[in-house]
Amino acid sequence: MRLVFVIALLAVGVAVSTSGAVGILRMPDVYLRIQCSSKPVTLGALPVLVALVIAKGPVSSYGGRALIVAVLLLVMNPLATHALARAAYSVGIPMWSGAVVDQAAARAAGPTAAPHPGGGQPADREG
Amino acid sequence: MTLAIGVACLAEVVIGALLLIRVGLGPTVCDRIVALNTLSTQITLAVLLFAAFADRATYLDVSIWLASFSYLATIVWSRYLERGLL
Amino acid sequence: MFWAIDYACLALVVAAAVLVIRLRNLNGSVMALSAMGTVLALLFVVLGAPDDAHAQIVVGSIAVPTLYLIAIAKIRTEVVNEPELGEQGDTDAAADADAGRAGSGGDR
Amino acid sequence: MILGNYLAAVTLFCLGIYTVLTRRNLLKIVMGMSLMEASTYLFLLSLAYRNGSTAPVLLTPPHGQTPQRLAHGNVADPVLQNFCLTAIVIGVAVTGVFLAVVVRIAQHYRTLDADRVRDMRG
Numbered sequence: 001m002r003l004v005f006v007i008a009l010l011a012v013g014v015a016v017s018t019s020g021a022v023g024i025l026r027m028p029d030v031y032l033r034i035q036c037s038s039k040p041v042t043l044g045a046l047p048v049l050v051a052l053v054i055a056k057g058p059v060s061s062y063g064g065r066a067l068i069v070a071v072l073l074l075v076m077n078p079l080a081t082h083a084l085a086r087a088a089y090s091v092g093i094p095m096w097s098g099a100v101v102d103q104a105a106a107r108a109a110g111p112t113a114a115p116h117p118g119g120g121q122p123a124d125r126e127g
Numbered sequence: 128m129t130l131a132i133g134v135a136c137l138a139e140v141v142i143g144a145l146l147l148i149r150v151g152l153g154p155t156v157c158d159r160i161v162a163l164n165t166l167s168t169q170i171t172l173a174v175l176l177f178a179a180f181a182d183r184a185t186y187l188d189v190s191i192w193l194a195s196f197s198y199l200a201t202i203v204w205s206r207y208l209e210r211g212l213l
Numbered sequence: 214m215f216w217a218i219d220y221a222c223l224a225l226v227v228a229a230a231v232l233v234i235r236l237r238n239l240n241g242s243v244m245a246l247s248a249m250g251t252v253l254a255l256l257f258v259v260l261g262a263p264d265d266a267h268a269q270i271v272v273g274s275i276a277v278p279t280l281y282l283i284a285i286a287k288i289r290t291e292v293v294n295e296p297e298l299g300e301q302g303d304t305d306a307a308a309d310a311d312a313g314r315a316g317s318g319g320d321r
Numbered sequence: 322m323i324l325g326n327y328l329a330a331v332t333l334f335c336l337g338i339y340t341v342l343t344r345r346n347l348l349k350i351v352m353g354m355s356l357m358e359a360s361t362y363l364f365l366l367s368l369a370y371r372n373g374s375t376a377p378v379l380l381t382p383p384h385g386q387t388p389q390r391l392a393h394g395n396v397a398d399p400v401l402q403n404f405c406l407t408a409i410v411i412g413v414a415v416t417g418v419f420l421a422v423v424v425r426i427a428q429h430y431r432t433l434d435a436d437r438v439r440d441m442r443g
Contacts, residue, residue, distance in 0.1 A: 003131070037161045083206070093155055133218065166248055183376060200247070264406060284423060
């Protein structure tokens with residue numbers, strides 16, 4: 001019974017990670033690749049960690065280490081991806097030609113963008 | 128169960144091969160950093176699974192180091208892209 | 214099973230090394246070097262040396278590429294732009310020109 | 322079976338020495354030296370590995386083994402692993418020195434080409 005759970009969770013994790021990797025390989029744009037880096041990989045890592053905890057028991061040294069790795073993944077992966085997406089936007093890497101919305105550019109090009117470039121909150125209060 | 132964990136470890140390494148293609152192919156440096164970040168995550172999982180496969184809990188610390196330092200590298204390199212490192 | 218993981222890691226390391234010497238973009242070469250260091254850390258764990266894997270993670274996949282990036286950033290202010298240095302027969306300039314970004318940063 | 326590791330180490334060394342001999346960019350030459358360092362690590366750890374061995378760490382032994390049996394059993398060679406650790410630490414220092422020299426050359430000669438540096442010096 002435990003074996004079935006472990007194999008199922010490992011299969012789910014590996015499948016989701018594979019989909020993320022194929023997305024990174026196939027997507028046409030840096031920003032779409034960052035999307036494929038962030039969410040499917042985090043979602044693919046967590047079932048593998050749960051499978052490891054189930055296979056080795058939660059009170060062994062595997063459980064604690066898997067918990068630390070899960071917390072690090074959940075905290076640091078969005079942070080790193082956000083920093084990377086911001087850097088990619090600020091050096092001006094072009095979007096895919098099929099992209100339909102660019103909210104940061106729309107906010108920067110707004111009528112009150114000159115005193116607060118980038119942040120829209122004070123401008124909204126003025127207007 | 129050991130065999131299943133070993134097969135999963137091998138699968139993570141094969142996913143790393145897919146990401147290495149993007150490291151070689153990526154038109155900009157940001158693509159390469161994205162692929163490298165994902166590769167670090169996959170290698171972290173592979174180290175965890177290999178520790179369970181070889182039944183040594185000593186190997187688990189390597190994955191914690193990898194998980195904490197690879198994101199540091201990603202953040203440092205994105206700062207380098209944004210403003211220059213010096 | 215052990216040998217399958219071992220040979221997969223070896224294949225990845227050799228492929229990353231080929232990427233290091235085949236890419237004409239210097240930043241891309243540094244990223245391939247970092248990928249090689251990361252996969253080499255997994256290979257060290259597989260070969261039964263976790264302490265070497267610790268050192269290799271910190272040194273090979275983070276410290277050395279950061280050193281290279283610092284060197285590239287310092288050189289770029291001194292040397293005028295000569296991107297295809299030492300690469301005689303490359304015809305894949307379209308791959309890097311495909312980015313098509315405006316700005317003077319070159320391949321940044 | 323460990324022969325594959327030796328072949329990969331030789332391949333890495335040949336790739337590194339090819340880079341050092343044929344490229345003209347000084348940074349590419351330093352990268353070739355990094356590849357040769359990596360081949361050295363791989364060769365030392367492949368020498369340290371014995372068939373079916375585990376890490377020479379006695380804490381938390383594998384299931385069904387005690388530290389005494391592990392110490393008398395099949396572990397990898399710790400001496401060569403320490404050589405490899407020393408090689409890694411010295412390798413990053415050597416790479417830093419090489420990169421500092423390359424930066425100084427670039428500041429002095431305003432070029433990064435090995436041939437043009439030699440022309441200017443002669």
